Amino acid sequence: MKKILVTGALGQIGSELVMKLRESYGNDNVVASDINDKATGEVVESGPYEIIDVTDESRLAEVVEKYNIDTIYHLAALLSATGEKNPALAWNINMGGLFNVLEVARKNNCAVCTPSSIAAFGPSTPKDNTPQDTLMRPTTIYGVTKVAGELLCDYYHEKYNLDTRGVRFPGLISHKSLPGGGTTDYAVHIFYEAIKNKKYASFIDKGTYMDMMYMPDAITALVKIMEADPSKLVHRNAFNIASMSFDPEMLAAEIKKHIPEFELEYDVDADIQKIADSWPNSLDDKEAREEWGWDPQYDLAAMTKDMLENLSKKLK
Numbered sequence: 001m002k003k004i005l006v007t008g009a010l011g012q013i014g015s016e017l018v019m020k021l022r023e024s025y026g027n028d029n030v031v032a033s034d035i036n037d038k039a040t041g042e043v044v045e046s047g048p049y050e051i052i053d054v055t056d057e058s059r060l061a062e063v064v065e066k067y068n069i070d071t072i073y074h075l076a077a078l079l080s081a082t083g084e085k086n087p088a089l090a091w092n093i094n095m096g097g098l099f100n101v102l103e104v105a106r107k108n109n110c111a112v113c114t115p116s117s118i119a120a121f122g123p124s125t126p127k128d129n130t131p132q133d134t135l136m137r138p139t140t141i142y143g144v145t146k147v148a149g150e151l152l153c154d155y156y157h158e159k160y161n162l163d164t165r166g167v168r169f170p171g172l173i174s175h176k177s178l179p180g181g182g183t184t185d186y187a188v189h190i191f192y193e194a195i196k197n198k199k200y201a202s203f204i205d206k207g208t209y210m211d212m213m214y215m216p217d218a219i220t221a222l223v224k225i226m227e228a229d230p231s232k233l234v235h236r237n238a239f240n241i242a243s244m245s246f247d248p249e250m251l252a253a254e255i256k257k258h259i260p261e262f263e264l265e266y267d268v269d270a271d272i273q274k275i276a277d278s279w280p281n282s283l284d285d286k287e288a289r290e291e292w293g294w295d296p297q298y299d300l301a302a303m304t305k306d307m308l309e310n311l312s313k314k315l316k
């Protein structure tokens with residue numbers, strides 16, 4: 001049985017990934033960790049929880065050794081909009097944290113899965129159907145740490161034969177946990193406001209297409225890529241994965257099918273819009289489909305229906 005450590009376990013992805021992994025591998029075999037020392041809730045209460053600041057390598061090593069960890073899902077990171085407000089902190093957490101995880105993994109022979117992002121691409125990248133292997137010159141600090149992180153994970157695989165794997169996540173949409181400080185967050189906030197106030201002012205402009213994904217597909221991707229046959233993996237860090245691409249107008253039109261009185265307005269944030277404009281419109285994910293059977297279940301219509309149903313219950 002695997003012994004798994006998840007860093008950033010209380011974040012948007014972590015809080016759902018931990019529960020899924022505990023279901024599959026047993027509660028005691030999945031150690032959740034985060035920097036938060038006052039946390040409560042199902043992640044903290046349903047299995048082991050350890051406080052880890054990923055910039056502290058010795059603390060990471062202590063937890064890995066204590067539980068005989070063999071697989072690390074490293075999720076602790078700052079997102080794009082927050083990163084632009086404090087580039088030094090983004091570098092320290094995203095690069096410093098990943099470097100520590102890789103070093104501890106090397107010394108303890110752990111597999112490592114860490115997400116990259118559509119932010120690893122930049123303005124010179126082909127915008128539509130962005131290929132797996134292409135120009136990557138991001139213009140945000142978050143993107144710089146993501147592309148450097150992909151390369152660092154490849155390096156540890158090549159040099160030390162460490163089993164590193166990852167995917168490039170688009171904007172992630174979930175009714176369970178909120179994202180924090182991302183460029184794609186509008187696509188989550190819009191659902192809350194649609195249900196509560198029947199209107200939303202988007203900080204991303206009309207006509208701005210970005211890849212998005214519903215959380216159940218994102219969680220499946222993280223589980224599936226770590227269970228994939230390594231002999232079939234040509235690309236390890238990191239795979240393009242895609243399931244839907246839309247702009248605010250398309251999302252609003254889909255929401256209106258369920259809430260006809262919903263109105264979309266715009267209050268564009270120039271700084272965040274600049275980030276969105278530097279990212280691709282849509283990714284080509286054929287390598288992920290071929291090499292490990294990536295097969296998303298939710299398109300825009302299915303995601304919107306499920307989001308509204310679940311969020312309406314939650315916000316009652």
Ligand code: SER
Pocket residue numbers: 079080081116117118119142169170171172181182183184185
């Ligand atoms: N959702 C992330 C962000 O907007 C992209 O990886 O920063």
